[in-house]
Amino acid sequence: MIAKLVAAALLLVNGALHIAEYALVPPSLPVMITAGFGAVYGALGLILPFGGRRLLVIAQVISAIGGFMAVSSVWQDLQPMTFWIAGFVVLDLAVIWFCAWAKAELAADQPPA
Numbered sequence: 301m302i303a304k305l306v307a308a309a310l311l312l313v314n315g316a317l318h319i320a321e322y323a324l325v326p327p328s329l330p331v332m333i334t335a336g337f338g339a340v341y342g343a344l345g346l347i348l349p350f351g352g353r354r355l356l357v358i359a360q361v362i363s364a365i366g367g368f369m370a371v372s373s374v375w376q377d378l379q380p381m382t383f384w385i386a387g388f389v390v391l392d393l394a395v396i397w398f399c400a401w402a403k404a405e406l407a408a409d410q411p412p413a
Contacts, residue, residue: 303405307359307398308348314391315342321384330379334388337366353406356399363399367392 318338325331344359367389374381 301402301405303398303401304356305349307356307395307402308345310391310395310398311341311345311348311359311363313345314388314395315339315345317384317391318388325384328379330373333369337362337369341366353403356403356406360396360399363392363395367396 315338318334318341322331322335322338340362344355344362348355348359370385370389370392373379374385379385
């Protein structure tokens with residue numbers, strides 16, 4: 301249960317930081333996409349503690365997509381590598397890991413078939 305709560309907290313922090321970047325950085329297409337992901341991360345962070353395995357997988361997939369898009373935008377020279385991007389990718393990886401841990405906890409709680 302603790303892994304799911306940590307993943308939810310990380311999603312909330314990640315969402316808040318994504319939206320804060322929109323307020324602090326001059327607007328551009330990558331920043332607006334980042335803010336959109338921030339809203340999705342925040343919503344996932346709010347409902348994740350009440351969800352099951354499917355929601356954990358959704359959180360992992362969304363975090364993986366967000367991290368991949370951030371790294372690929374740097375590789376394509378759409379934006380420079382900044383503290384924001386590096387921090388977001390680290391948070392995305394942490395969310396993926398804690399969701400995997402939470403799925404393992406859920407599987408351990410299931411009685412054998």
